Amino acid sequence: MELTLDFPKVRAIVESYTEKVDSLIDSYAGNKEQLISLLQDIQAEFNYLPQDVLIKVSQKLDIPLSQVFSVVTFFRAFTLQPRGRHLVTVCLGTACHVKGGSRLVEKMERDYGIKPGDTTEDLRFTLETVNCLGCCALGPVVVVDGKYESKMNADKLDRVLRSYK
Numbered sequence: 001m002e003l004t005l006d007f008p009k010v011r012a013i014v015e016s017y018t019e020k021v022d023s024l025i026d027s028y029a030g031n032k033e034q035l036i037s038l039l040q041d042i043q044a045e046f047n048y049l050p051q052d053v054l055i056k057v058s059q060k061l062d063i064p065l066s067q068v069f070s071v072v073t074f075f076r077a078f079t080l081q082p083r084g085r086h087l088v089t090v091c092l093g094t095a096c097h098v099k100g101g102s103r104l105v106e107k108m109e110r111d112y113g114i115k116p117g118d119t120t121e122d123l124r125f126t127l128e129t130v131n132c133l134g135c136c137a138l139g140p141v142v143v144v145d146g147k148y149e150s151k152m153n154a155d156k157l158d159r160v161l162r163s164y165k
Contacts, residue, residue, distance in 0.1 A: 093132030
């Protein structure tokens with residue numbers, strides 16, 4: 001199975017981290033019961049779970065690749081797609097939608113060329129939407145890397161995102 005990545009920078013990163021991957025796998029000393037913890041550590045390192053790394057995990061832990069993929073696809077916390085350095089989450093709950101949340105998503109699509117679930121080619125941003133963040137009075141709300149930004153509009157979104165390199 002040959003690895004194909006659409007992102008040349010990601011491929012370079014993965015290839016340069018072969019030692020790191022081996023070290024992470026070896027740190028679990030072949031303990032199959034620690035698969036989820038190992039996958040969490042790998043994702044923390046790469047910001048997603050590269051296919052070739054999952055193959056290596058399968059081989060080194062002697063776990064069928066189908067089982068590794070079953071775990072990865074079961075848990076929403078894992079992703080098989082490269083993610084940006086910064087996660088931008090736009091609330092589209094009723095209150096945020098009425099106050100312009102969907103216009104913020106449209107702005108991200110126009111300005112950065114990404115739709116919800118996508119990542120910019122430079123791996124700077126990943127855009128996600130949620131149905132409600134539970135802070136309706138502050139809407140529309142955008143969360144960038146866990147930091148809540150309230151009463152968001154297009155100009156404020158520009159200012160906020162410019163501060164993330």
